Amino acid sequence: MSTMLTVDDLRVSFPTRTGLIEAVRGVSFTLGRERLGIVGESGSGKSQTGRAIMGLTPAHAKVSASKLNFDGIDLLTAPAKVRRSLRGSRIAMILQDPKYSLNPVMSIGRQIVETLRTHENVGKREARDRAIAMLEAVQIRDAGRVYDLHPHEVSGGMGQRAMIAMMLIAGPELLVADEPTSALDVTVQLEVLGILDKLVSERGMGLIFISHDLRLVSSFCDRVIVMYAGKIVEELAASDLGNAKHPYTQGLLNCMPTLGTNRHPLPVLDRQPEWAL
Amino acid sequence: MTVIVSAENLTVSYDDFLALDTVSIDVEPGESFGLVGESGSGKSTLLRAIAGLSPVTSGRIALDGKPLDVRYRDKAFYRQVQMVFQDPYGSLHPRQTVDRLLQEPLAIHGVADSERRILRALDEVGLGASFRFRYSHQLSGGQRQRIAIARALIIEPQIMLLDEPTSALDASVQAEVLNLLEQVRRDRKLTYIMVSHDLGVVTHMCERLAVMKNGKVVERLSSADLVAGRLSEDYTKNLMVASKGFVRANAV
């Protein structure tokens, strides 16, 4: 399996009045046409890693890496124009809450068409047809009606599916999904994940799934990276989660109450300062 | 069965939206009662209606057998019933130190000896006295939620209303806060009414639960029954299946 994305020693830091905050401190991994999960809690740097790959880090932050390559293109030194042409057509990103990530004043259909026509030269009619086909591919019934609706007029689950449609319509090779289902109800989560599963498999895309939910990520992905305080503490195959070696990963697996397990009190993560070193 | 909190045919509607549709529940003293459902199920509305924060269109709420007024609650009620909110970042006043936050309920109820009680409250939730003069923006999510719990407990209520108290926290911190809540309940023999969307959390913390959907109670059952799969309603079955996690179509 050829490598699509290479990340080597990625560092992202934010200068603030009280000093430098290092969000990502030397993260390295490679990705082929497979599914990689990045798991961590708040402050672990997982979101900033995804954004650095997309080139969406805030302007005042510093991003550096010894290598950040997508299909041979050096993402750090590429001019802005090249990065823009990559976004949407070759690398796409799904965000957490469609309430905030979809344009509230544009209809859903128009937003999807805009993405398509930014990257491909298609006529209006064809663009509309393809957008409706994409909405149907994410299992939105009555796609023609939803095409004209605004984001606030649809439910969270439907909004997230619309976002997926918008991001996949130009046929990207790599998808970065940043907590794509965390804002959804649990039954809706499964539906949306099922759609994502099907589309990613069908199109042979690479996927980076960023989440705080270790179990969910391990059920969805092939490999899992666990991040803590800006660094990777463990990398393992999803099926191998039971043999996790790092105490943080083990703690993360065991700390949540699940249906059927009866542990009173719940095992608590004993944070060691060495993990952050 | 003695009942300490009960809601009878409670209906809450906002303009044309029916948030609660003739809902009835009974909570026994000393038990931990769960309200489970997805968003829009009305579980939070029910909790807030009991607290007096939501307007009630019809129905009755009773505390210890005595019916409560639709909107107005007196100070004695608040001495018995307290609430912990979901969002740790919004439930503490941004301009007040922890000391001031904890002092407010004592001042309102005219409780003396505030210094000792504040220190004891901080100790009880596992935070030291060094937290006393911090502002809320200097605290992490888990620490804020502990302060919220301390604030609710400081006037020694009997009943605690918990509105998804850990869902906004990181996984590792959730376990700590859930353990704290369990311990506090044991030590003080409190009654809990807890709202959650997470079946794992609710079966861990509660003995009996009511499953809600679209403003109605769909099923009432014990945690043991839920875990064992002895369910009668389809919706509850769907929730169970969904909480088991995602199963991949073609595992590699």
Place this chain on the structure above:
Amino acid sequence: MSQSSLQTVPMTRREWLMSDRPQSRLQARLGRAYMTWQRFSANKLAVAGLCIILLLILIAIFADVLAPHSPVIGNLGGARLLPPGSEGYLLGTDDQGRDILSRLLHGSRLTLLVIVLVAIIAAPIGLLVGAVSGYAGGWVDAVLMRITDIFLAFPKLVLALAFVAAMGPGIENAILAIAITSWPPYARIARAETLSVRNSDYIAAVRLMGASPFRIVLRHVMPMCVSSLIVRVTLDMAGIILTAAGLGFLGLGAQPPLPEWGAMIASGRRFILDQWWVATMPGIAILIVSLGFNLLGDGLRDALDPRESGQ
């Protein structure tokens, strides 16, 4: 008592202020004030504005000592309408032989008096009306806001004119008149802040403790409005000075021989072409002070942002 770990190494004052483990109320408050000051002083223009205002205050306090001549008694015989730079008269004299510099220095007291009194009268009224209106809602809100609208509908100067015309000219009446027209925007601001704060969980939590609405508005809601209000009041100061100057210009504010800057411009109008300094010097003074307040207000807005993240 507080069981803090004993500091074996004495902290510098800065560390003590920036500490994220304050040991007392005082330390917490001072620490917070210090952070605000840091944000403020990062803005050089804002600091310049602050300096101008401090200078104004100092001049007002020490006017007696600083002024070389009397502000009200002039040398009618030999020193009328002398240009700036004349011997003993740095900024020249007016048509009554009075030293303009001394008049300006003493006039600063009147300017400061107007500003402080208007702020003290108008801001609390606006804050109270706005907060009560926003929190109570319903007919209380409707009534209070209609009253506010009525006062807002009048242009400041026109209403001030009417008031002064009814009550008679004089600086006290001018101050009252300006205060009456200044409070409505503050009520609007306080109401807007209250509306956004009213439904937050921390207010619900205080209601759940059994706090009376008065307590909630006074001790929990109003503190959240204060920042925006301080900024608005500071930015308004420039306008207040100009309104007072306008009234003075029309002869309805401070009466002669008080060296109020607006009145000075009015009386110097006659000579503007040949003896430009009589009207221009007070004009420049007004300009500088207005600018100072504007810069200060802008700086405060950035520094007092209620959405402090503590980062």
